[in-house]
Amino acid sequence: MDYKSGKYKVKDLSLASEGRKKIEWAESRMPVLMALREKYSKTKPLKGYKIAGCLHVTKETAVLVETLKAAGAQVSWSGCNPLSTQDEIAAALAKNGIEIYAWHGQSVKEFYWSIERTLDIKPNLTLDDGADLIFTIHNKFPHLAKNVIGGTEETTTGVHRLRAMAEAGKLLYPVIAVNDAETKWDFDNVYGTGQSSIDGILRATSVLLAGKNFVVAGYGHCGKGCAMRAAGLGANVIVTEVKPTAALKAALDGFRVMTMDEAAKIGDIFITATGVKDVIVERHFKKMKDGAIVCNTGHYDCEINIPQLEKLSKGKRTVRANNEEYTLKDGRKIYLLAKGRLVNLAAAEGHPSEVMDMSFANQFMSQLRLINYDKHGILLNPEVIEIPEEQDQEIARIKLQTMSYTIDKLTKEQLAYIKDYSAGT
Ligand SMILES: NC(=O)c1ccc[n+]([C@@H]2O[C@H](COP(=O)([O-])OP(=O)(O)OC[C@H]3O[C@@H](n4cnc5c(N)ncnc54)[C@H](O)[C@@H]3O)[C@@H](O)[C@H]2O)c1
Known part of the structure; x- marks a missing residue:
């Protein structure tokens, strides 16, 4: 040093x-x-x-x-x-x-x-x-x-x-x-987090996203970006939310919406993007498929309850950079990326x-x-x-x-029209 x-x-x-x-x-x-x-x-x-x-x-x-x-x-x-x-x-x-x-x-x-x-x-x-x-x-x-x-x-x-x-x-x-x-x-939270979180997941796992059930927790700015980019690579995106309007947007954007308890049973890859703690906890790990991959892109490493995952496990080993395999007491394996820290920054650039x-x-x-x-x-x-x-x-x-884009300008008449409360059909 x-x-x-x-x-x-x-x-x-x-x-x-x-x-x-x-x-x-x-x-x-x-x-x-x-x-x-x-x-x-x-x-x-x-x-x-x-x-x-x-x-x-x-x-x-x-x-x-x-x-x-x-x-x-x-x-x-x-x-x-x-x-x-x-x-x-x-x-x-x-x-x-x-x-x-x-x-x-x-x-x-x-x-x-x-x-x-x-x-x-x-x-x-x-x-x-x-x-x-x-x-x-x-x-x-x-x-x-x-x-x-x-x-x-x-x-x-x-x-x-x-x-x-x-x-x-x-x-x-x-x-x-x-x-x-x-x-x-x-822009940053949507397109930046969307692209770089997928980048982090791929660098840490190198899995095929096409055909996978890709669970995004939180359909705010970051979650929307992750969902959009995972769908673009052919994943079946599932969204979990707590806010009705955000859940509705996800549904109308074409994604399945369900609780984390339901999603836990069918997800292949999970990413949390909520800014809230304990989004994935013990009862979710207990329901997950063998081989499930779990990661976070929210600011702090508290969205996935790692102490509870540790408690359920009988062993762990690093299988690739930023990818830890947890073997649960019942023999199932769960893969945690980047120790639950922001996957886009810890596992990518x-x-x-x-x-x-x-x-x-x-x-x-x-x-x-x-x-x-x-x-x-x-x-x-x-x-x-x-x-x-x-x-x-x-x-x-x-x-x-x-970026060499030019855009139109409002004309004087258009500006006046916007404020004109006498005009109708
Ligand atoms: N990885 C990065 O580089 C990066 C970049 C920008 C922001 N962030 C961080 O990402 C997190 C999210 O930021 P954002 O801008 O998307 O916030 P946001 O407020 O736009 O979205 C968060 C969403 O999560 C939902 N949510 C809250 N609790 C939930 C729960 N228990 N289950 C499911 N959904 C839940 C909220 O309803 C909201 O829709 C923050 O911690 C932020 O600081 C990370």
Whole structure:
């Protein structure tokens, strides 16, 4: 383990050139974020600001980190999941002078140690995916919150918890809900999670999806993406839900809808995408077919109750990378992928660069927005703040341009027509 006091801790610095090539590949597919880098590396509006970030260390995240640095910020970084750090990317960032504490396969203690090291810079801004950094400040170092202008949060689970904190009057500084931007939630969570979760399942199992009963728990943004892509590969998709409207959408999209108790008996592959704990528990494992494959793509590893699976088992062994075979006491085998952590990040590379381009453009613009408020002396309440519609439309407009699509514009007459309450048939 390389460790230069106070600067970085990564697995192996000699992986840096491999990581650099991957970062360059991502840069070539992230035109919106690269345009922001080009623009703001000249004016450096982030100069004098210190950003602590806690987000999966992937090649796309590296493009974000280096864009924040190019715009003048001092950055310190850790991964937001013990299994999602790509060591070659962490090495490339460390070699480029980024303060980073991240390696694949961290223990929970090492995970929090890394977050705490990023706080040594006493940040003015935080950038989270799952809110672990914000929680660490609030729970362990609340005195640091007075230096913080605001934060940004990348994912659904983080935003839900921050809203709960704000409602309870416990949030100490404002946080922008990057997740809820249309150009994030409706693209990254749907198309990104859809493609990369299937990618993770295939890398860990190499099974044929065609003809399999593929059970998706949760038909929200991520679940919808997984269902859509599994169906595209010929799987028979089954959806389980708790929300009537989401279940109805799944049914009208052509999928079978049933309870997990029913699905457990017939599923070949299960993926949880709910953001809620205990979606697959002991009584479901007891009903599963011999050979069933189980994985999760929600933020935390609590959607599948692994201690209960362990309890039902008489042995386990790793049969492939990110694939553990549990032999139950009755002889059936159940395969758990990526230890129940996000399968797309732990067993594959996370979302494709093209979709992270929009998510991270939102992250960059939101950090910049917080800094602009600070520069103009605007004090925000400690609440969860939405992304403005103009930011969404601007990012989508640039993205479309880079894809060489042009769209129509509303005419003056059409604009007037929309507001005309006197017109009818
Ligand atoms: N893997 C990734 O890279 C990635 C990317 C984005 C988001 N996420 C995470 O994925 C999770 C889901 O995010 P989302 O944006 O799809 O949220 P969402 O709110 O759009 O969807 C979640 C759905 O799960 C349903 N649900 C809740 N409890 C359930 C249960 N017990 N059984 C069945 N369905 C249930 C809800 O009704 C809802 O429809 C979150 O934890 C989020 O942070 C992961």
